Amino acid sequence: MSAKHELLTAYRLPLTAHCSLLTAHCSLLTAHYSLLTANGSLLTTMNILLVEDENGLVITLSDRLRNEGFEVDVAEDGEKGFEKASSGTHDLIILDLMLPKKSGLDVCRDLRQKSVNTPILMLTAKGETIDKVLGLKLGADDYLTKPFEVMELLARVEALLRRSPAASNGSSQVSFSFGDVRIDFNRAEITKDDSPVELSAMEFKLLQFLVENRDKVHSRNDLLDAVWGYDAMPNTRTVDVHIAWLRQKLEENPKRPKFIQTVHGLGYKFVSREQ
Numbered sequence: 001m002s003a004k005h006e007l008l009t010a011y012r013l014p015l016t017a018h019c020s021l022l023t024a025h026c027s028l029l030t031a032h033y034s035l036l037t038a039n040g041s042l043l044t045t046m047n048i049l050l051v052e053d054e055n056g057l058v059i060t061l062s063d064r065l066r067n068e069g070f071e072v073d074v075a076e077d078g079e080k081g082f083e084k085a086s087s088g089t090h091d092l093i094i095l096d097l098m099l100p101k102k103s104g105l106d107v108c109r110d111l112r113q114k115s116v117n118t119p120i121l122m123l124t125a126k127g128e129t130i131d132k133v134l135g136l137k138l139g140a141d142d143y144l145t146k147p148f149e150v151m152e153l154l155a156r157v158e159a160l161l162r163r164s165p166a167a168s169n170g171s172s173q174v175s176f177s178f179g180d181v182r183i184d185f186n187r188a189e190i191t192k193d194d195s196p197v198e199l200s201a202m203e204f205k206l207l208q209f210l211v212e213n214r215d216k217v218h219s220r221n222d223l224l225d226a227v228w229g230y231d232a233m234p235n236t237r238t239v240d241v242h243i244a245w246l247r248q249k250l251e252e253n254p255k256r257p258k259f260i261q262t263v264h265g266l267g268y269k270f271v272s273r274e275q
């Protein structure tokens with residue numbers, strides 16, 4: 001073994017540990033990079049509407065979101081919030097529950113009645129549990145209890161944007177092929193060697209996420225958040241099982257996958273070209 005090789009081997013472990021930390025950190029900071037088009041160009045800046053009456057929180061959150069590359073539009077009461085949100089031009093709404101003029105619950109309900117389907121992240125104060133449940137029933141997509149860490153909010157925002165139609169339909173391609181597999185995203189249909197392949201809804205969502213974010217390494221936790229969602233019960237083992245099923249159904253040799261690859265110590269990545 002050469003001296004150089006020995007040195008590399010000695011450093012491999014700490015390097016790997018360092019990389020996985022970097023990956024975890026970067027996934028929070030690159031919210032808008034995940035919305036790249038197939039050819040790699042950035043579509044548009046994501047636009048977030050913040051409906052919140054606490055001035056301090058408005059300043060903290062809008063500064064932080066702008067630093068992350070989002071455009072931020074602010075409304076300080078429920079009526080203005082509803083008016084702005086009705087335009088349907090935002091990619092996400094962060095909606096406080098207790099607001100002057102019109103409550104967050106009413107804003108949420110009225111938007112959904114008008115078929116404005118922008119994802120809504122609801123902010124509730126401690127002890128507003130009943131409202132929380134009601135909020136989800138009225139069409140909020142997720143909620144966060146005050147006080148919260150800004151990193152937590154950013155993670156929720158990222159997960160919601162990834163799940164939203166703008167991210168999964170608007171910016172992505174209609175079909176994708178690899179090996180002898182062809183995916184029609186709009187019809188959620190997959191063929192291998194021109195024969196239909198049956199995938200469960202979660203297998204399809206996982207495959208779609210991997211393909212849309214191909215050639216990047218995703219940790220099991222990132223995949224859980226992006227595909228299953230934050231409040232889902234499954235653990236990281238669930239990811240492994242679904243990956244195994246996808247390989248079984250799509251890879252020529254599931255034991256030596258060409259496309260759905262394991263990156264040891266880090267997670268999985270979809271490799272778009274045979275290597």
Ligand code: CA
Nearest residue numbers: 053096098099
């Ligand atoms: Ca409030």
